[in-house]
Structures are given as C-alpha cells and as structure tokens.
Amino acid sequence: MAKRKSDVGTLYKGSPGQWSWLLHRITGVAVILFLFAHVVDTAVVGWGPEAYNRVVAVYHNWVVKLLELGLVAAVLYHAINGVKIMVFDFWPSSARHMKGIALASTIIFVLSMIPITIIMGNGILDSAGVF
Amino acid sequence: MSVEAPERPIPSPRGGPPGVRGRERPVGGFELWSWLFMRISGLVLLILAVGHVLIMHVLDEGVDRVNFGFVAARWQSPFWRTWDWALLVLALIHGINGLRIIVQDYVRWPAVRFAVDMAFFVIGFALFVLGTVVVFTFDPSQWPGTV
Numbered sequence: 001m002a003k004r005k006s007d008v009g010t011l012y013k014g015s016p017g018q019w020s021w022l023l024h025r026i027t028g029v030a031v032i033l034f035l036f037a038h039v040v041d042t043a044v045v046g047w048g049p050e051a052y053n054r055v056v057a058v059y060h061n062w063v064v065k066l067l068e069l070g071l072v073a074a075v076l077y078h079a080i081n082g083v084k085i086m087v088f089d090f091w092p093s094s095a096r097h098m099k100g101i102a103l104a105s106t107i108i109f110v111l112s113m114i115p116i117t118i119i120m121g122n123g124i125l126d127s128a129g130v131f
Numbered sequence: 132m133s134v135e136a137p138e139r140p141i142p143s144p145r146g147g148p149p150g151v152r153g154r155e156r157p158v159g160g161f162e163l164w165s166w167l168f169m170r171i172s173g174l175v176l177l178i179l180a181v182g183h184v185l186i187m188h189v190l191d192e193g194v195d196r197v198n199f200g201f202v203a204a205r206w207q208s209p210f211w212r213t214w215d216w217a218l219l220v221l222a223l224i225h226g227i228n229g230l231r232i233i234v235q236d237y238v239r240w241p242a243v244r245f246a247v248d249m250a251f252f253v254i255g256f257a258l259f260v261l262g263t264v265v266v267f268t269f270d271p272s273q274w275p276g277t278v
Contacts, residue, residue: 028226028233029229029230029233031222032222032226032227032229035222035223035226035258036254036258039219039258039261039262040258042202042262042265043261043262043265045199045202045203045265045269046264046265046268046269048199048273048274049198049199049200049274052198052199052202053198053199056194056197056198059194059197060194060195065194068188068194071184071188072184072188072189075180075181075184076181076184079173079176079177079180079181082173082177083177085154085170086170086173086174088154089154089156089170090170092154095154116189119190119193120188120189120193123192123193123194123195127195
C-alpha cells in the first residue's frame with residue numbers, strides 16, 4: 001500500500017491523540033525534573049532564614065518567574081489532560097465523543113490559563129521593573 | 132519483579148458500544164497496579180498539586196510573599212505539613228513511575244534501562260528522605276523572632 005503523507009514523519013501516524021500524548025509526556029517530565037530541584041530548595045528552610053531567603057530570592061527574578069508561569073501551565077495541562085485520559089479509561093463508551101472531549105479539555109486549559117497569565121504576568125512585569 | 136512480564140501492555144478489547152474499542156490497559160500483575168496507581172494518585176494530585184501551585188504561585192502575590200517567615204507560619208499548621216508531605220510522596224512516586232514508563236519506550240537495552248530506572252529510583256528515594264525529615268523536624272523556634 002502506498003504511504004499516505006501522514007504515515008511519515010509524525011508520531012502515531014496522525015492519530016488525533018498524538019499531540020496531547022506528546023504534551024502529556026513533556027509536561028510530566030518537566031514537572032518531575034522541577035520537583036527534584038524544588039525538594040532540595042525547600043529543604044534549605046531547615047538551615048535557617050538567612051540560607052532559605054537567599055535561595056527563594058532566585059524565584060523573585062523575572063526570568064525565573066517566566067519559567068514559573070511555564071511550570072504552572074505544565075501542571076495544569078498535565079492535570080486536565082490526565083482527567084481526560086481517565087474519562088476515556090473508566091468510561092470506554094466516551095471514546096465515541098473523543099474529539100469533543102479533547103476539545104473541551106483544551107478549552108478548559110486555555111480558559112484557566114487566561115486569568116493565571118494575567119495575574120502572573122503582572123508579577124513578571126513588576127519584577128522586571130516595567131511598572 | 133517478574134522477568135517474563137510483557138514489555139508493552141497487551142491491547143485488550145474493552146466494553147462499550149459495538150465498534151468502540153477502548154484504550155489499551157495492562158492485563159495484570161505489577162503493570163496493572165502501576166496503571167491503577169497513576170490514575171488514583173493523579174486524582175489526589177489534582178487537588179494537592181493544582182491547589183499547591185495556585186496557592187503558592189498565583190494567588191495573593193504568589194511566590195513574592197514566600198520567605199522563611201511565610202514557611203514557618205504555614206508549617207505551624209499540621210494540616211499544611213500533612214498536605215505538603217502527601218504532595219511530596221505522591222508526586223515523587225507518580226513522577227518517577229512516569230519516568231519509568233517513558234524509559235520503557237526509549238531505552239531498549241535491558242542493562243541500560245535498569246541502570247536508568249535505578250538512578251531515578253535512588254534520586255526519588257533520597258528526595259523522599261530529605262523532604263520527609265525537613266517537613267516533620269522543621270522547628271522555627273531555633274531562630275527566634277522570624278515568625
């Protein structure tokens with residue numbers, strides 16, 4: 001059989017779930033790698049105020065705050081997409097509405113990121129000295 | 132761990148209306164428990180992790196207000212210490228099991244796969260010990276006047 005264009009160069013050969021599958025992996029890996037660092041930086045609280053305050057000062061830098069916005073987005077995406085996966089897994093008949101459910105979870109993610117981006121964006125601009 | 136365990140979950144036809152086949156799921160053994168754990172811990176983390184992220188990073192000035200005094204005041208409550216410890220434990224197991232599943236896809240040579248899995252496991256266990264000790268032994272009265 002001749003290869004269709006979508007058979008080459010794309011994961012899952014163009015199945016609709018390919019992008020959410022990939023994003024679920026990327027966000028999951030990003031969050032666990034951050035957690036490795038975050039447990040250590042929080043543990044510094046046991047060494048007293050001087051040490052801990054110096055460590056958390058890193059989080060008050062505006063470039064780090066941009067990464068922090070990415071972290072919040074990653075956690076939220078992974079959580080909402082995880083719920084979508086569970087809907088398909090525990091109610092298999094919902095797979096009939098796969099596209100609709102995938103669209104709904106994407107809309108929930110985007111809508112919740114709007115106020116979060118505005119709130120955290122203000123903090124970023126503040127730290128960058130724009131205001 | 133069983134050596135004969137299938138490398139990939141075996142696809143199994145699921146219930147539902149005719150013509151609809153559900154997603155694949157492990158048929159039994161360790162991989163089925165792992166599958167179930169990821170979903171149950173995922174639901175709990177939906178509250179613990181999303182709640183943590185919203186409280187610490189979004190609401191009420193976010194991370195700007197976080198300093199030693201903030202943590203000391205917060206950890207005076209056994210509720211938040213328990214929340215943070217449960218989050219630590221579930222997120223580490225969920226995350227490291229997730230890494231193990233990804234390693235199955237990309238690391239094919241058994242010895243290397245075992246070494247990579249062990250490295251993540253050791254890191255996870257060390258962080259579990261470190262985090263647990265700090266959450267339960269932290270005592271701000273060592274530094275008077277900071278709370």
